[in-house]
Amino acid sequence: MVLSRLNGLDDDDLVIELNEIARKCRVEIIKMVYRAQAGHPGGSLSEIDLLTALYSTQLRVKPDEPDWIERDRFILSKGHASPGMYAILAEMGFIQHSDLESYRVLGGICQGHVDMKFTPGVDFSAGSLGMGLSFGIGCAIASKFDNSDRECYVMLGDGEIQEGAVWEAMMAAKHHELDNLNVILDCNRIQNDDFVESQMRMFNIADKWLSFGWNVKEIDGHNMYEIIDGMRWLKSNKDAPSVLIANTIKGKGVSYMENNPKFHGAAPNEEQYELALKELGE
C-alpha cells in the first residue's frame, strides 16, 4: 500500500478515505484542464475512482523510487485521460502538486498525453489508442521470465477497444496465459464524437472478453466498495488474464459534464470552472 496511513483501516473507513482522495483529484483535474484551456476532463473524471483505489490500495510502487525494477506496472492506455493520472501521481507523491501546473505547458513534465520519458511514475508513453494492452503483455511476459510476482495493470476505455489491435492483444494474453495481466475497462459510454452506441455498437462487452478466455467481473466504477472488491479480485486470479469492467459516468462529479460528449475533450469556461469547484466541495 502506497499510503501507509491507510494500513489497517476497515473497509468502511478505507472507503471514506479513498472517496476523499478521489474528490481532491477531481478538483486537480478541473484545475489542470481549466488552466490549460484544453485537455480531457470527461474520461479523467470517469476513471479517477478506479485509479484512486488502484494506487492507494493495490499497486506495489515506490514514489521515491519510480524506476524500482520490481514495481507493479500501470499502463494508462487511454492516455488522453492524463489529468486523472497526474492528479493521482501527485497525491501519491511521485510528482509535486506544483508539477500539475505544467500540464500541456512547454517544458513541463505533464505532457498532453502520458509519457514515460517526462513523468516519474508513468510506465508507458500513450496517446494513440489501442496500444497499451500489447505493451502490458510485454511487461507481464517479462515478469514471468524474471520469475517475479510483479503484476501488470492496464486501463482501457470502452471507445478505445474499437481499435482492432486490442483484439490481437486479447488473444495473445490468453494464448500466453498471462494471469499477472489485469485490465481495468473504464466503460463511460462516450467517445470523442458522441456516445459509443452511435459510433460503433459494442453489444455485450463482457461476453466478448469471456469468449476470448479472460476472467470477467463487472462493477459500478464509482462505488468504492465494489471497486476495492474488484481490485482484490483482479489480483487474486491466478488462472487467466482478468478484466474488471467498470461501468462509469463520463464527467462524474461535475453536473454539466456528466454524460455529456462535449466534455470529452473540452475545458470549462470561468463560470463553469467556478461551478465545478463548488460542486466538488472546494
Place this chain on the structure above:
Amino acid sequence: MTELAASRDGYGSALLSMSHDSKLVVLEADLGKSTKSCWFREKYPERTISCGIGEQNMMLVAAGLASSGFKPFASTFAIFTERAFEQVRNGICRPNLPVHICGSHGGTHTGTDGSSAQSIEDLAIYRSLPNMVVMHPCDDISTEILTSKLLDLKSPSYTRTARNKTPRIYSKDDSRIEIGKGVQLRNGSDVAIIACGVMVSKSLEAAELLSDKGIEAAVVDMHTIKPLDEELVKRLASECKFIVTVEDHSVIGGLGGAVAEYLSENIPTRMRRVGVRDRFGESGQAEEMLELLKISTNDIIKSVLEIKGMV
C-alpha cells in the same frame, strides 16, 4: 567460385550466436520459418514468443519487454512491419526503446509473390523516425555481424534482409563491419557507386564491366542507411566527383534519398539514383524484377555512363 547465401540466414545465425545473453528474447508473427528466427525457436522455445499473425501486437509486446530490461528481436516480412508503423513510431521510437526489428523478404528481389510482398518503401519509412537505426546488409555474414552488434545498441533498429541467395561478399573474420560505417569494397576514382543489400553484388559486377570500358568505379556497401556514414560519402564525392546510388527500393527516401540530401546540403555533387521509380512491381523472378524496374546491372552501367556524359 562465388558462394551464394541469403542475408536472412545471417539473421537466424545471429540470434543463435547471441543466445548466451539471457535477456535476449525473440518474437515471431507466424513467419519464423521465413525470417529464420525458427532456428532460435528450435533451440530456445522458452525465449521465443509467438504473436500469431498480429504484427501490431508484436511490436508493442516487444516494447513492453524492452521497458522491463529485455532485448527483444522481432521479425516478420518487411512489408508486414509497415502494417505496425504507428506502433513502431509511437510505442518504440518515441520512448526510444531498444527493440530490434528485422524485415525479411524486402525489395522487389523477393520476386514471384508479387507487388503486395515487395516492400520498396520500408527504408524510407523507418529512416524518417527519430532514434531509429536503419540497416540493409548485403549478405549473410554482414547481416550476422551487424545483427549481433545490435545487442549493445540502446536505441531501436530496423534491419531489412532479403529472401533470395546472392553472392557472399564478406569473409567471416571481416573486421570492417560496424554499424554506421560503410565499407569500400572496390577502389576507383572515376565514379563512386554506393549500394546496399542485394544491389551490392550487382554494383561490383557493374564495376568490373565498367572497367572494361576504361572507367574505374569505387564501390561501397552502405549497409547502414541511418545514421549515414557522411564522412565516407564526403570523401567519395571529393575523390570521384560523380556518385551513383543503387538500391532495391524506391528512389524516394531510401539510400539514394539519404545520400542526395547530404550531398545537396554539404557538397553538391553530380549524382544518379538507381532504384524503383515511383511504381509497384509484379510477379516475376528476382532477376526479371530488376530488369523490369530498371535496377539491373545494365541499368547501373547505363547510369554511370550517363552521368559521365559517355552516352
